[in-house]
Amino acid sequence: MSNLVQIRVAADAGDGFDSPAKQKAANRSAYSIRPFLYLRRAKQFLGAAKFKLFLVLFALSVIVFVSSRLSSWMGWNPHQSSSVSSTSRGGYTVLINTWRQKSLLKQTVAHYSSCQSVDAIHLVWSESEQPSEKLKTYLNKIVVLKSQKAHKPNFRFDINADGEPNSRFKPIKDLKTDAIFSVDDDVVVPCSTLDFAFSVWQSAPFTMVGFVPRMHWLDKEQNNAAYYRYGGWWSVWWMGTYSMVLSKAAFFHRKYLDLYTHEMSPSIQDYVSRERTCEDIAMSLYVANATSGPPIWVKGKIYEIGASGISSLRGHSNRRNKCLNDLISLYGTLPLVSTNVKAVSARKEWLW
Template sequence: MGWNPHFPSSVSSPSRGGYTVLINTWKRNSLLKQSVAHYASCSMTDAIHVVWSEIDPPSENLKAFLRKIVSRKSQTAHKPNFRFDLNKEDNLNNRFKPIEDLRTDAIFSVDDDVIVPCSTLDFAFTVWQSAPFTMVGFVPRMHWLAGVKNGIMYYKYGGWWSVWWMGTYSMVLSKAAFFHRKYLDLYTYHMPSSIHDYVTRERNCEDIAMSLLIANTTDAPPIWVKGKINEIGSSGISSLNGHSDRRNKCLNDFISLYGTMPLVSTNVKAVDARQKWFW
């Protein structure tokens, strides 16, 4: 269908304040507690929103515990706002729903089992401020043209080892990435519903969809920030058999729905020179 909108006016406002941490969680309260406690301790955290998609709402005990820990862990006089964003159904599209009353332009999207040290996170925020239209994150991925059949190009999705081997990337995953809050609106209300339906049906690839949306809007690559992140949970869906095949299928199906390949490859990465003893 060749969907190729551009919304420069919708992503042109300057960054305000710090950043809003948007945590996606699913039945892992112990990990959620660790994650909320950590991000509450980061001085640039303005708010913490937990995307909750379980049938049962969070218990009053859990809500009270997390509010208390946010207040206790915060290192600043200004305490981060804390809120659960409740959803009636389990759907990966929920993690990109628009949020009312945000005070920041910067969204840091993160899974409940990913901990990024505050100093590393703050450095990534400064990188994002230099390019607020693009996606800035810690988990790079790539694509490449695998072949052409009957005039149709087929692409492969490459994980970390492909990025390491090739020295290039074209996506950063939303499991640990900054993007402008306007992309929540674009994802929910402007991206083709066929892509929403695909993510709902396959229960996968919402992160690829967001990468494609931002690349399609900016005609620019993302920015990979080199920094150590800690994964505190057990292996997720990326460890399951057939994961690579499903990601390949998602990528090609989305490109077919777009009618074009919007991803832009790059070999640039941002490194905090203060953390390195050599240039």
């Protein structure tokens, strides 16, 4: 009996928790579970870290947004100097096209004189009546007073008494810049926006870079001939594409002044002279034909001052359609290239 008891006790002792077999099994189980515990803790840690990182990034975004908007909220309007103005880059020449709107010249000339990167301002005067000496003296004084740099912009009238629409793109002697900013006398572009567009133009100096996009599309074919529609801003907005930027607010290389005047087909120039509202489309077609590429639209606020322009007149859309199709016919081809690329300043967009 005692032997039986002893054998059972020994057996129980051998199968206890401290037995080698159970200890080995326990260790094996612990080693197999431990990686899952580490993984769970790591996930918990990383989850907390990501949440903290999100909070930090959100807080920084709020700080940046508030800082960028603080000046406008407080009513401050500090002048933003140009970041691209330098002697090596040469700045740009503002070419203002005016037509019987002398009252607007005071505002436009004063504004563009204050832009740091403006090297010269040329006023294309296409009226039969010559500008008075009083007006010349007054505008020259404005340029001197409004300019915020030691080197004052060179201001000059370019007289074209014949009223010829093509004279808008007449070559200019003694230009010191390659960049031309063509603008109507009733259009004001903020200096910081203008300088950004200039930097975009510098990356593609042989295309047109501007603020007023337009488009074309094939409407129908008549007698085996294509008929195109000219699309304004709402068409661009709806379709999300464009193929022209108008010279009422656009940069282009000064060589196009010479090419437009001396190399463009006389038949096209004669047509522009007769129609009188097609020179901007003709320039877009010419640059597109020369580059085989699209223009670049720069996103930015521009302001049209004074009374409504010719685009608000009845029949304007039909005239633009006719102009586009007639010029394409004279070219013998459609050089326009559509695109949906838009240049946007990252400094103006707080959320990427």
